[in-house]
Amino acid sequence: MNLARRTLIGIPYLWLVLLFLVPFGIILKISLSDIALAIPPYTPTLDLSQGWSGIRDFIAGLDWENYIFLTEDDLYWRAYLSSLRIALISTLLALLVGFPIAYGMANAAPEWRPTLMMLVILPFWTSFLIRVYAWIGILSNEGFLNQFLLWTGIISDPLMIMNTSTAVYIGIVYTYLPFMILPIYATLERLDASLLEAAEDLGCSRASAFWLVTVPLSKSGVIAGCFLVFIPALGEFVIPSLLGGSSTLMIGKVLWEEFFNNRDWPVASAVAIILLLILVIPIILFQKNQERQAEAEA
Amino acid sequence: MPADDATPWLDPDQTPLIRFDGVTKQFGSFTAIDDIDLSIYRKEFFALLGPSGCGKTTLMRMLAGFETPSAGTITIGGQDMANIPPNRREVNMMFQSYALFPHLSIYDNIAFGLKRSSMPKEQIGARVDEMLRLTRLEQFARRKPHQISGGQRQRVALARSLAKAPKLLLLDEPLGALDKKLRQDTQFELMDIQEKTETTFVIVTHDQEEAMTVASRVAVMDHGKIIQVDTPPRIYENPNSVYVADFIGDVNLIHGNARSLPDGLASLAWAEGAPEIMGTAGEGLSASAPATFAIRPEKVAISVERPTDRTNVVQGKVHDIAYLGNISTYHVQLPTGQIVKAQTANNRRLSRRSLTWEDEVYLSWTDTAGLVLAG
Numbered sequence: 001m002n003l004a005r006r007t008l009i010g011i012p013y014l015w016l017v018l019l020f021l022v023p024f025g026i027i028l029k030i031s032l033s034d035i036a037l038a039i040p041p042y043t044p045t046l047d048l049s050q051g052w053s054g055i056r057d058f059i060a061g062l063d064w065e066n067y068i069f070l071t072e073d074d075l076y077w078r079a080y081l082s083s084l085r086i087a088l089i090s091t092l093l094a095l096l097v098g099f100p101i102a103y104g105m106a107n108a109a110p111e112w113r114p115t116l117m118m119l120v121i122l123p124f125w126t127s128f129l130i131r132v133y134a135w136i137g138i139l140s141n142e143g144f145l146n147q148f149l150l151w152t153g154i155i156s157d158p159l160m161i162m163n164t165s166t167a168v169y170i171g172i173v174y175t176y177l178p179f180m181i182l183p184i185y186a187t188l189e190r191l192d193a194s195l196l197e198a199a200e201d202l203g204c205s206r207a208s209a210f211w212l213v214t215v216p217l218s219k220s221g222v223i224a225g226c227f228l229v230f231i232p233a234l235g236e237f238v239i240p241s242l243l244g245g246s247s248t249l250m251i252g253k254v255l256w257e258e259f260f261n262n263r264d265w266p267v268a269s270a271v272a273i274i275l276l277l278i279l280v281i282p283i284i285l286f287q288k289n290q291e292r293q294a295e296a297e298a
Numbered sequence: 299m300p301a302d303d304a305t306p307w308l309d310p311d312q313t314p315l316i317r318f319d320g321v322t323k324q325f326g327s328f329t330a331i332d333d334i335d336l337s338i339y340r341k342e343f344f345a346l347l348g349p350s351g352c353g354k355t356t357l358m359r360m361l362a363g364f365e366t367p368s369a370g371t372i373t374i375g376g377q378d379m380a381n382i383p384p385n386r387r388e389v390n391m392m393f394q395s396y397a398l399f400p401h402l403s404i405y406d407n408i409a410f411g412l413k414r415s416s417m418p419k420e421q422i423g424a425r426v427d428e429m430l431r432l433t434r435l436e437q438f439a440r441r442k443p444h445q446i447s448g449g450q451r452q453r454v455a456l457a458r459s460l461a462k463a464p465k466l467l468l469l470d471e472p473l474g475a476l477d478k479k480l481r482q483d484t485q486f487e488l489m490d491i492q493e494k495t496e497t498t499f500v501i502v503t504h505d506q507e508e509a510m511t512v513a514s515r516v517a518v519m520d521h522g523k524i525i526q527v528d529t530p531p532r533i534y535e536n537p538n539s540v541y542v543a544d545f546i547g548d549v550n551l552i553h554g555n556a557r558s559l560p561d562g563l564a565s566l567a568w569a570e571g572a573p574e575i576m577g578t579a580g581e582g583l584s585a586s587a588p589a590t591f592a593i594r595p596e597k598v599a600i601s602v603e604r605p606t607d608r609t610n611v612v613q614g615k616v617h618d619i620a621y622l623g624n625i626s627t628y629h630v631q632l633p634t635g636q637i638v639k640a641q642t643a644n645n646r647r648l649s650r651r652s653l654t655w656e657d658e659v660y661l662s663w664t665d666t667a668g669l670v671l672a673g
Contacts, residue, residue: 197364198397200384202411202462212410216401296400296444 024276031269032062042265066270076254076271080278083251086165086240087233090172091180094229095222097173098180102221103214105181106188113189120178120185132171132242139167139243163245171239172229179228187221188214220293227286235275251275305529306339307515313376315340315466315498316361321370323356323522330356332522333370343492343499345509348519349545354502357519358468361500362391375465385414390464394471396455398443404454405430405439411462429457432491449480456488460495469501473508485511506546510534518542534594538581540671543592548627550598550638556589556670564670566591569634576609580671593668598640600628601660602652608662614638616657628653630661 036043044061047054070076105116123131138144139161146158161167191214199209237252244250251271258268306312314337323331330353338344346354359365360372363384372379374389390411398407408429412422430436433453438446443454452472459467472488473481489512492499503509509516510530517527518541526538537543540551552575554568564579566589575591583589605611617637618629621644628640640661653659 192395192397194393194395194397195399197362197384198391198393198399199410200364201362201389201391202458203385203414205385208414213399217399219401296442 027269027272030265031066031273032064033266034065035264035266040265041263066266069267070270070274079249079251079254082249083234086168086250087230090169090233091226091230093169094173094177094180095226098177098225099184102181102184102188105185120181124178128175129238131175132239135171135174135243136162139170162243163247165244165248167243168240168248171243172233172236175239176229176233180225183224183228184218184221187218191217220289223289224286227282231279231282234279307337312339314338315375317373319371321360321367321372323360323365324368329522334524336517336524336527338498338500340498341496343489343501343512343514345513345516346500346502346519347506347509347516348504350504352519353522354519355470358470358500358502361466362389362468363387388465389468390459390462391468391470392455392459392472394474396451398451398454400443403440403442404435404446407443407454408458408461410458415462425461429461433457448475449484452476452484456491460497464497466498466500469499471503472501488512518545537592537669540590540592540673543669543671548595548639550593550595552591552636554589554591555586556583557586558583563665566670576665577668577670578666580669583670583672587672590671590673591668592671593663595627595639595641597663597667598638599662600630600640600642600653601662604660605662609665611660611662613658613660616653616655616659619655630659
């Protein structure tokens with residue numbers, strides 16, 4: 001292998017090392033440290049001026065204490081489980097809402113598709129934070145939704161949506177819906193219309209052609225969309241803390257509180273490492289799906 | 299020609315399998331099919347031939363049920379097909395793109411239609427195996443469509459559309475995606491399969507050689523109308539119009555004014571001072587009206603000496619020679635400037651080529667070799 005090729009292959013690896021492995025190593029190290037009233041707020045720190053004995057002291061100061069602590073306090077594993085549940089349900093809801101939208105877009109007249117695509121992407125032009133704040137204005141007890149429902153007479157007392165997990169589901173589904181729609185739309189749009197005609201020609205009704213042809217052929221898009229929603233939703237922090245109030249337990253929020261309220265960097269780092277390990281599984285599955293799809297198209 | 303099993307269209311007692319009665323199809327203000335009447339008989343291999351946009355695909359899609367006529371009726375096996383959706387017709391279609399289901403194996407692709415029918419499970423396996431044998435695909439049954447070659451995919455598409463033993467099989471440009479050599483082999487395979495299965499085939503193609511090779515009858519279409527329906531030899535030798543003569547094969551066309559002669563002959567005055575051309579009178583030719591003389595290049599003889607035994611002789615100069623291996627085509631320029639093509643078979647290897655560019659030659663043909671057509 002010549003130098004030019006090595007360099008070319010080396011660049012992405014360098015990128016990975018600098019922006020993933022090095023920060024990961026730092027966080028891993030902090031997670032093995034102890035909390036301290038100092039700057040930075042943990043001990044030990046590496047002191048190279050002491051030479052070998054400094055390094056020995058440094059390594060001797062590292063332990064698994066914080067991980068053991070995480071198993072002792074049920075707050076943490078309840079937060080992990082609750083995050084998993086919320087992420088799973090949100091992903092399912094996003095799929096239920098996103099698939100029909102993607103299907104409608106793919107079956108719209110070709111001249112309308114760029115406009116519809118624009119409408120899906122348009123929210124990204126506004127700050128994510130502002131959009132989540134906007135939901136507070138809609139969902140709160142005096143918000144637009146309650147005012148409208150009270151005005152129409154459907155309800156007599158305002159609905160308590162704000163600061164419940166319902167608000168979190170609404171927030172997550174709303175925010176991550178484009179990530180569900182776009183990959184599904186991409187597979188449905190490529191779907192050869194003659195496949196559906198062939199299915200009908202061979203005796204399928206419209207509905208069974210949908211189940212036997214459209215659904216299996218959009219599988220890779222559905223899987224991609226589900227992972228793209230599930231992975232960020234699992235670690236989500238802004239939505240549960242703005243819309244979910246104190247009653248919603250999510251690991252992202254716990255992480256934030258450990259870092260900024262308790263200033264316990266070592267425990268927060270341990271929480272982050274465990275979260276990463278949980279996410280590695282779906283990320284690997286996602287990669288496998290992408291590879292399989294690329295293979296099938298080759 | 300006596301009517302028999304091979305030529306049911308000549309027998310007035312035969313009832314056609316498919317009948318189009320005054321069928322018109324409009325897409326908005328565009329008329330794709332313009333008042334067509336057509337009968338297709340059982341076990342026929344019927345070709346719809348025409349340039350793209352002539353309506354042949356629309357006609358086929360109406361048979362499959364994907365389009366409904368704007369006016370007129372289509373009957374298949376005596377049954378009016380209006381309001382019968384594609385999945386309730388005993389008609390199967392082989393799609394131009396093949397439309398194989400990419401997520402299913404070859405076996406499951408072929409079994410797809412059978413699983414939707416009332417056929418018992420144990421018979422489905424036997425039927426699929428039969429189809430795999432018929433199309434020589436046994437060893438590919440477990441593969442997915444993207445794991446086999448284009449020619450194999452074409453056979454899977456055929457096997458899938460034949461699996462339900464339809465009354466009528468529609469083939470939309472079935473060989474369009476294959477290269478020339480494979481296409482020719484597959485044409486004969488198609489004819490074999492059609493004979494073995496005794497299914498009525500309707501094929502849509504823009505390739506006239508393909509239509510001539512496979513079909514029992516050919517319908518030549520243009521602008522939503524059927525111009526001529528006939529057997530391949532009659533389409534070639536007795537085109538009913540200049541359009542058909544020009545569309546099928548190579549032809550020399552000479553414009554002029556016609557004059558009727560006895561014995562079904564006609565003559566054409568085509569140039570001042572030149573002797574009139576004699577030919578067979580075409581359908582609907584009226585006297586002293588504008589007409590066109592059409593003659594195939596292989597029926598025009600070329601010689602250095604003036605032939606004495608032929609009715610029509612013209613003199614010209616060799617303008618171009620196209621050597622095609624099996625035949626040579628001479629482009630001869632007449633004194634009027636018109637180019638007439640003459641074809642000779644190169645049936646002797648390394649024969650001395652006596653003719654070359656700019657040679658003065660005589661072109662000649664008999665009085666029945668060409669047709670004088672109206673228009």
